[in-house]
Amino acid sequence: MQTGENDQAMRKILDMTRLISMVLLLLHFYVVCYGAFAYWHWVSGLTDRLLLNVGKTGLFNSFLKPKLIALGFLVIALIGVRGKKDEQQTVKVALWYMVTGVVFYFASWFVLLITGHLEAVAIGYMALTGLGFLLFMSGGTMLSKIIRDKLKGDIFNRDQEAFPQEERLLENEFSVNLPARYSYQGKWHRSWINFINLFRALLVLGSPGSGKSYFVIRHVITQHIRKGFAMFVYDFKMPDLAVIAYNTWLKYKDNYKVVPEFYSINFDDLSRTHRCNPLNPSAMLDLTDAVESARTILLGLNREWVKKQGDFFVESPINFLTAIIWYLRKYKDGEFCTLPHVIELMQMDYDSLFTVLGTQQEIDVLINPFISAYKRDAVEQLEGQIASAKITMARVASPSLYFVLSGSEFTLDINNPEAPKIVCMGNNPQKLQVYGAVLSLFTNRLLKIINQKNKLKCSLVFDEFPTLTTDIIPTIATGRSNLIATTLGIQDASQLRKDYGREQADVIMNIVGNMAVGQVSGDTAKSVSEKIGRIMQDRESLSINRSDTSISRSKQLEAAVPASRIAALSSGEFVGMVADNPEEKIELKAFHSEIVNDHAALKQEIDGYLPLPEVRKVSAGIIERNYLQIKQDVRDIIETEMERLLSDPGLSHLVIKKA
Template identity: 80%
Template sequence: MQTGENDQAMRKILDMTRLISLVVLILHFYKECYAAFAGWHFVSTLTDRLLENIIRTGLFSNFYKAKLIALGFLMIALIGVQGKKDEKQTFKTASIYLLTGLVFYFISGLVLLVKLEVSVVALLYMAITTLGYMLFLSGGTMLSRIIRDKLKDDIFNTENQTFPQEERLIENEYSINLPARYKLKGKVRNSWINYINMFRALLVLGSPGSGKSYFIIRHVITQHIKKGFAMFVYDFKMPDLSVIAYNTWLNNKDKYKVEPKFYSINFDDLSHSHRCNPLDPSAMLDITDAVESARTILLGLNREWIKKQGDFFVESPINFLTAIIWYLRKYKDGEFCTLPHVIELMQVEYDDLFTILRTQKEIEVLINPFVSAYLRDAVEQLEGQIASAKITMARIASPQLYYVLSGNDFTLDINNPAAPKIVCMGNNPQKIQIYGAVLSLFTNRLLKNINQKGKLKCSLVFDEFPTLTTDIIPTIATGRSNLISTCLGIQDASQLRKDYGKEQADVIMNIVGNIAAGQVSGDTAKQISERVGKIMQDRESLSINRSDTSISKSKQLEAAVPPSRISSLSSGEFVGMVADNPDCKIELKAFHSEIINDHDALKKEIDGYKEIPLVRKLDNAIVQRNYIEIKQDVQRIIQLEMERLLSDPALMHLVIKK
């Protein structure tokens, strides 16, 4: 316990120690400069006898012994000094004083070798030694006045925000393992980001250039193909990810029990694109499949409708499109059930269109409002219900899209154990809205097909996921038991809210078990920071007043990675959480590390990649002929059905004529 009496006693001891140091130094001067003191008549029999007795103790057995003893007592005295703290004092200034003082203090002995008058030599020696002594004393006093505050060394609190991370490689047959390095208390350590349960979904966030694809998504593709997964890749900038998937597949076909086939959809380069019918009748088992398909394609083409689902002028076009799809599904067992045929059939005159639609009892409830409005001459209402669907669908009425969507090179059951597939579908940033709507239809039908029991493990990779209108939530929520891994790449949560609405975006953000965030800011950074959680951090407070300076230390729970740090991450740096398994617990789930990529090896690997091969030789004439044939198919359907109805008296009442 510190009291006034203790302080006073300590000061007396320090004063005594300092006095002993001075007495020893003065005795040293008296002994070494005795001739000068004699010339000044500063000697006596008493002092001579006293000096002789001191010499017998061995104090002056060596020239430097007395000086070292004097310096030692001075250092002891300085240890207990508590000078008033000064923010301007630095270790550099104090060190200069200390070193300069030591130099003067010990080299002053050279003056005694100079051949000058004895009194002059003695004065010079004592003056230089005293100067060195005083400089050392001043330097020691400065040290006691320096504020020893860790806050000055770590102004951004970087070291305080480090925490232990998983350094073990934990691997299983489904995992994604990324080597990384992180800082812990000033030291760089190697670690592993172990996504051992990818069936709980992985969300990869980061602004453009943060390294989502290069540091994470590419490894999801390569590692899962090497582990025998069927795969679907949504390649926003075709063929960046598709080339990786294709070459990894080429080198790892032997990892599968049944060798998978590779397919790609590329609307910009039809020669390198396979053909696939997303409305394949074999996969459309009931009318609910038609409803989902209609909703997907229309919401994809009208992104604002996502936030208005339930409105009359949103649901009406969906019902109308559903009726068209289901009619073609039932007509001749789906021979013409393709999206191009749907688009063309929508453009038929109302008399003929409503007549043939009335032949299907299952869609009667869907088309009845439209037929009633037409018969009552409610043209404005009818156009409001139907025109928005017709105009919207007309955007994708191009020969190129018709060619891809009307073929059947493969089906979307990619995780069929008997015929596994690796499918890559590419978008074009210049045509996001059109291609995105069609690709959304592909992905929704694919999700419906794969989320079943007894299928092969499969991996879904979506780069720039918000450019699709895919309802991924049921797959994430229920696909885990069916071995479906999902990886979603997005730039920011606000981008997800813009395209999907707040409620659906929040569900996607919160339902995923694994997350990796590069540089993001705003609400997204706050959400990631809260998800990583808090750690115990050291806190220091500095108080300076006229008479004293105090530093208080404490520990406090603070954010392990604050939002400001997440918003300033470098490319390749990621913050996030991993999910574990019941049989493999991971205690250190949070990470804030830099993912290590072997850039040279990756560059060589990329340079050795083979291009996706040509699917078929194609010219514009073939594409145009297919386009015309689809139009002719629809005309034949109308003609044959009208003839059938008109020739049958029992069905003539279905014919509408105005």
């Protein structure tokens, strides 16, 4: 047991050992430089007799023997020294002092070889030896001041924030498996990110350039097509992902029981686009389908309306557009039920428009408030209800959009086992608002059509999902049993909240089962860090006192991946969680790793990609004729219906004529 008395006794012993070392060195000086001491009259008969008796022990039989013994006693004294700890002291400086001291201590012998005055030689020898002795003692004292129990040098705490990850390849007929590597206990380990159940949805988060598409989304596309999935791809920067899907389809289409067809929607390159009617009458079974379509297109064109749903001047335009859509769905069994015909019919004069709409009893409850306002000359109210819809829909009234939306070259039942499809729809960042609204209509209609029993497994891939106004929540929540895998690419949760509102954004963020997150910051990084959870980490603290240092070590739960680490991830470095199946348990669900892409092989593969095929030759004349034909169709509908009503006395009362 260490007490104050023990420390005091130890210090006395060390002082005595050091004193013995000095006495031996002084005796050595007296013997070697006896002539000089005699000249200075520093000798006596008593000291000579004592020295002679000491010499009989053999201490002075060799020149180096007393110096070595003196140095040995000094070393013993230094071993027990406990100097005041100094963080600035280094081993390098201490050793330099000691080595220099030893050199001077023993090299002083050469001074005795100098021919000169006896006194000068003696002084030089003793001074050089003493200097070496003092330097060696100083260096030894410095060693005792060095802090030996220093804390670990991992200033960013990377080693402590590492944790074991799944290193097995767990593959099934639905999985997406990404090779990766991670650092743990100072070594790099190979691992696998196993998304074995994407029917519980995958959320891919990351700021621009973090590698969402290159490291994750492209592999979802290629691996799912290889495994026989029907697929829908929303390509924000057409044709980046569409080309990947097309070339993968060319390579693996023989893997399907029924070879799927490939279709693409591209509003910018009409020669490489197929034509599709999102309001196809065969898929609009009741009025609720028209309501959903109207809501989707108007909210897509007016993103601020998303947060104002329920307001009078938001719901009124939706009801008005619903009435027109459902009227065209019922007229001649939907022959003219297309979005371009809807837009043109909205522009007709109120007398003709309300008269025609009034002939359809199913929409009477929707159109009556507008007719009443019109008859009561409530012009301001009517314009507030209708004009916002007409002005909004006018943004879509372009010949190129009319051309794509008025044809029916394929239907949206992509997971039909008898006619599977791979469909790519492209947006354009420069025309985001208009294209996004139309594509939102496509996706909403598609989601409702495919979410049925006994269909082919299908994969939905949305790059930059917040640019759409799509109600994806029901598909994520219920599509699992219908084998619908959903992948959402998002830059940040704040982007989702901005376009969908906080409540809906939080639901999307929280119901997904799989998550791969690249570099994000702020609240998103904090939320992801909390979802990954905490791990047990070692903690150390250093205490320095006069004579010693002490380190306290403990364990405590800390974030496995702190928000600050997520905000500093490199491109291709992802953190996240995977979901498992009841029959395929994954114990290590969390990951923080670098996804390993074979860049050379991918570049070679990309260089060999074929461009999207040309569907048809399209000229400006064809587009213009289609545009004019739609306008003529709407005029014919109005004229035919007005003539029918006026010629029948039993229906003439339905004709509205404002005085």
